[in-house]
Amino acid sequence: MPTYPLYSDPHADLHAASGRALDEVTVAATVAGEITLEDLQIDKAALQAQAEIARQAGYAQLAQNLARAAELTVVPRAEIIDMYQQLRPGRSSYAELIALATRLEDVYVAPICGAFVREAAQVYLERNMVRRPLAF
């Protein structure tokens, strides 16, 4: 297991989500137009390592959050923002929330996130937080 901070651990072998090695992300490469925003994005492995570090230090809920985050690294930026919007109160029907959970599980192989959304769907249903037509 790499040691914290991973940034200064030569054995951490850090790569961006794009697959580019950390060492290749330089100002010169940026000026040459070789580096994109994806080359600055954390990958699943680094987040899983951080989750494990948090768990071992006694921060279980943070670890769980980082485990969800590790799953979300493969979800495109725009879609993550949409997913968040769908989870806000009154935005989605129960069926839409279940569909979101299924999409997370099946398309993005994100079972922890999927379960989190399923749990929300059930609570939203019970507490009247699913979408309903405006009644005036």
Add this chain to the structure above:
Amino acid sequence: MTNLLRFRALDERDINKETFVEPWPEAGLTVADSPYDPQPSLRIVAGRVVELDGRQEADFDTLDTFIAHHGIDLTVAPEAMALESLQFAHMLADINIPRNTLLRLATGCTPAKLVDIMRHMNVLEMMNGLSKMRVRRVPANQAHVTNRRENPALLAADAAEAALRGFSEIETTVGVARAAPFNALAILVGAQTGRGGVMTQCAVEEALGLRLAMKGLTTYAETLSVYGTEQAFIDGDDSPWSKGFLASAYASRGVKVRFTSGTGSEALMGSAEQRSMLYLEARCLCVTRGAGSQGVQNGSISCIALPESLPGGVRAVLAENLMASLLGLEVASGNDALASHSAIRKSAKLMLQFIPGTDFIFSGYSAVPRRDNMFGGGNFDADDLDDYAVLQRDMQIDGGTRSISEAEAADIRRAGAQAIQAVYAELGFPIISDIEVEAAVVAHSSDDMPVRDIVPDLAAADDFLAGDRSVMDVVAALARRGFAQTAENLLTMGRQRIAGDYLQPAAIFDRDFVVKSAINDPNDYNGPGTGYRVEGARWDEIANIRQAKSPRDFIADRLGLPIDGLDRYGDAKRGGHTEVVVAIGPAFGRIITRTIGGIPHEEVLKAVLTGIAEEGLIGRIVRIWHSSDCAEIGHVGAQLSGSGIAIGIQSRGTSIIHRVDLARLNNLELFSQSPSMTVDTYRAMGRNAARYAAKKITTPVPVTVDNWARLRLIVKTALLHRKETEEIRQLPPEALRFDWEPEV
């Protein structure tokens, strides 16, 4: 009613611009003890919470359910809930019980249990607990940088200066929402110019905030607000699950997240459910931890005036901070929004977080003047920066900032403004002129900036947000324009995202751009000699505020060459009855040659002798060698005086009229206010002494009393006295001839 003038004066005081009300639990207006607050309870059946703080599972609202599922460690809960709250409070206040012991137990507490523990603690015990439970070993500070005109050059200059002053985080926000991408960009570029590793954020609507972070324009997010009742949460347009998902979304892009809560928000939103503010905050904190946020900004924040209107409000705000740190959350502990009209009250309130030290003592110290603060004023602002530096120096406390010189500030402000100017030029944004850059260097506020058309700025900001360009283009622009260090720092912030080290609790970057967090720099305070101590280079930095001078040359302008024509002619003897002795101190007129008020000793002597002559008597000058004490100088002078009257004068100018039969520490007149004395005072002193000698009826010389003089001049006074004392010799009093005659 009798009208007391002192009450009219009290009515005029700043403190009486504030509102104070009695508690009203039904309206949520009680800080810590609502009769409607539940008693702590937790029932677990087959690994499932079936009762939480007196509420059955069937009646759980969304917060209860979330806390039951995510906010409590059920393996620890039976032990934690069984522990008497009083004993828990004892352990929290006790420096000998390590932080880890409490962190473990706290994971098993319900919200009502947390409040019940706080109920047993006074502020001193809470401060003790907070200094132990703070997550990071070294406290830090956050700055707010905004301006009313959204001026990018000024934002960058202010961010650069704030970074140089030592703030570890800088937060901006907007007056106009569309300005968000450019404001975030300006403080990012400014901050990385000031010091690599300062983290930056822009407080805007949640989804917009996420977009800014994903573009690389911010490095952390703080305003993920949570609320203590279901209705307030929904009104805030979120649920615990959407907030938890949002936290994960940020983390999936390597962005640090801190939630926000605080007493009073639910009452302000009209849905406090009759609960106390502290109980609702405890629910917020359990949700925050359950959602996996590494930390929280709490301490009432923008609602601060509401708890402060109630009895115990400031204590409750400290309790919020302590509950959060007990739950292992990084705490950015408020002190941000304008909290009081009274400088006494706002400073006193600050001490509750300042003295123990929190992860961020301010969740926004306004690094700009109050008028430019778009967060609601700023309880401490740019005009208080020297005060804040002095507080740290006074108490040997690390408040997370340092004092900088005017030249340092000018250089870094110019560098920050020029960097954003280069980015705008390179990326084709509306030009920032050289005049704007120089105005940003010297400006006090945005009032000092040339008018800038915001319409093209907003249009360019819209395009930038919608388009594909990102922080990578900014790095390239800086590099192309020769801002190598800023470009490198910006990219390093980006590279750090790949590692994710700063997602861990209470993470900041130190001055060497190395991450410091709960993992590699956990708070290990356990009483004297442990934990973080303010010492070494950091203490020197705190001690050496820009105003500090060397005391060694402090009194140089009061020293000089001996008075011409003032010469010894023998040992002093008692004279005739028509004389007044003028007794002077060992250094008078020979080493020290001016009073503390700057009057040349020669003028002092001439004035006194003239006054004596005006009453027809003769003044005879005697130097006292064996003492620098004013009373002793006058007392010995009186023993030598034929009339029994003497004037004693210390070199700093303090004087006395003494009489032979009086005890040493008694006197006829004492002139202790030497800085306020004039040549005329000395002349009147001479006249009065002569009148006493002639046994005439005499009115004491009126003296100006300036009670601030001692405060202003005490160091000079001490040094002048030290100098005079150095000149003491074990010699008898000496008779002096002064080659000068008064014209009377």
